[in-house]
Amino acid sequence: MNLTALAFLLAGFSTVSAVLCSNGKTVLNAACCQLFPVLADLQENLFDTPCNEPVRIVLHLAFHDAMGFSLSQGAAAGQGADGSIITFASNETTFPENFALDGVIGWVTPLIARHNLSDGDFLHFAASVGIATCPGAPRPKFLLGRPQAISPAVSGLVPTASDSVTTILARCADVGISPSEIVALLASHSVGASYAIDPVIPGAPFDTTPGIFDTQVFTEVLLPGVLFPGNGSNVGEVMSPLRGEVRLQSDFEIARDSRTACAWKSLVGNQAMMQVQFAAAMAKLSAIGQNINAMVDCSDVIPIPSAVTEKPSFPQGFTSADIEDACPSVGLPVLATLPGPIATASPA
Numbered sequence: 001m002n003l004t005a006l007a008f009l010l011a012g013f014s015t016v017s018a019v020l021c022s023n024g025k026t027v028l029n030a031a032c033c034q035l036f037p038v039l040a041d042l043q044e045n046l047f048d049t050p051c052n053e054p055v056r057i058v059l060h061l062a063f064h065d066a067m068g069f070s071l072s073q074g075a076a077a078g079q080g081a082d083g084s085i086i087t088f089a090s091n092e093t094t095f096p097e098n099f100a101l102d103g104v105i106g107w108v109t110p111l112i113a114r115h116n117l118s119d120g121d122f123l124h125f126a127a128s129v130g131i132a133t134c135p136g137a138p139r140p141k142f143l144l145g146r147p148q149a150i151s152p153a154v155s156g157l158v159p160t161a162s163d164s165v166t167t168i169l170a171r172c173a174d175v176g177i178s179p180s181e182i183v184a185l186l187a188s189h190s191v192g193a194s195y196a197i198d199p200v201i202p203g204a205p206f207d208t209t210p211g212i213f214d215t216q217v218f219t220e221v222l223l224p225g226v227l228f229p230g231n232g233s234n235v236g237e238v239m240s241p242l243r244g245e246v247r248l249q250s251d252f253e254i255a256r257d258s259r260t261a262c263a264w265k266s267l268v269g270n271q272a273m274m275q276v277q278f279a280a281a282m283a284k285l286s287a288i289g290q291n292i293n294a295m296v297d298c299s300d301v302i303p304i305p306s307a308v309t310e311k312p313s314f315p316q317g318f319t320s321a322d323i324e325d326a327c328p329s330v331g332l333p334v335l336a337t338l339p340g341p342i343a344t345a346s347p348a
């Protein structure tokens with residue numbers, strides 16, 4: 001190697017050396033320093049307890065925002081993960097799929113006003129910070145640099161719990177998300193809860209551990225459904241295995257459909273694989289419609305989530321014999337059954 005090449009290499013290294021921000025933290029890109037005050041505000045004023053209701057709601061909002069994009073319909077359908085659900089809230093919250101999200105947007109607008117980020121950067125940063133409060137979550141990636149949204153998305157682009165698997169796969173393909181990436185994104189339901197499906201049981205979780213970002217939802221959705229936890233059957237809901245737990249029709253079907261069942265079953269009890277796949281799919285979701293070459297990687301601002309300590313398991317009363325198996329070619333890990341009588345899932 002000649003000296004010019006060596007000098008070039010060293011120069012290359014110097015561009016990735018750490019930058020000291022005014023709060024004493026180091027990041028790789030100075031542009032990321034501006035995110036620390038936003039992080040502190042979110043931690044103090046929105047996500048003040050780990051993996052709380054605002055985390056679920058911001059994730060939900062980020063998903064609805066990002067889906068506002070269509071390869072087939074073109075730019076007029078929306079610019080994806082651009083924050084338009086906030087910028088054009090008065091327009092987008094009239095869509096049936098965004099029912100009741102105006103109240104939620106009211107939670108975040110005061111925080112947005114205190115900082116100098118585009119609505120899209122704020123929303124998708126908040127989603128990453130929120131995920132990171134959940135024990136067991138992977139450290140989410142965050143790219144900075146979404147321009148302010150220029151137009152609202154159109155209605156009808158967000159898959160719903162009562163859609164068929166064919167409809168959901170087609171809608172996701174139209175934003176560039178594959179069937180296995182959909183399954184990976186559904187790991188978010190491990191910290192999910194239902195607020196609108198059945199109003200009689202607000203906060204009913206989708207698995208028995210809604211405060212932990214784990215693989216229980218993949219296990220529990222494969223158990224036989226025997227009851228409705230609230231006031232009977234609702235749109236988008238099917239029978240669940242446990243009192244207190246809501247099962248979404250879409251989760252039930254994706255877990256059993258030949259196009260997605262193997263991806264689903266491969267995540268049962270596999271925390272490490274779930275983390276890798278969810279982080280990758282979430283990074284893709286949060287950049288839908290955006291020019292990632294013009295964005296700065298600020299992932300080093302996102303806190304490292306705490307590890308999950310609970311082992312994956314079957315809820316009380318269930319074993320591998322109960323699994324409704326739509327993918328025999330993928331093996332099941334050996335999971336213990338929690339001791340005691342069949343339990344009721346507690347609200348999130």
Ligand SMILES: *[C@@H]1O[C@H](CO)[C@@H](O)[C@H](O)[C@H]1NC(C)=O
Pocket residue numbers: 090091092094151152
């Ligand atoms: C939303 O915006 C679109 C495009 O700008 C417009 O055509 C539509 O009428 C608006 N809808 C509402 C409810 O404001």
Ligand SMILES: *[C@@H]1O[C@H](CO)[C@@H](O)[C@H](O)[C@H]1NC(C)=O
Pocket residue numbers: 116
């Ligand atoms: C806000 O951010 C924009 C774009 O990054 C920048 O040009 C502007 O100077 C910032 N304003 C303040 C008050 O920091």
Ligand SMILES: *[C@@H]1O[C@H](CO)[C@@H](O)[C@H](O)[C@H]1NC(C)=O
Pocket residue numbers: 200231232
């Ligand atoms: C439960 O469902 C029944 C039948 O749909 C309805 O008449 C009743 O008002 C519901 N109860 C509550 C508390 O929502």
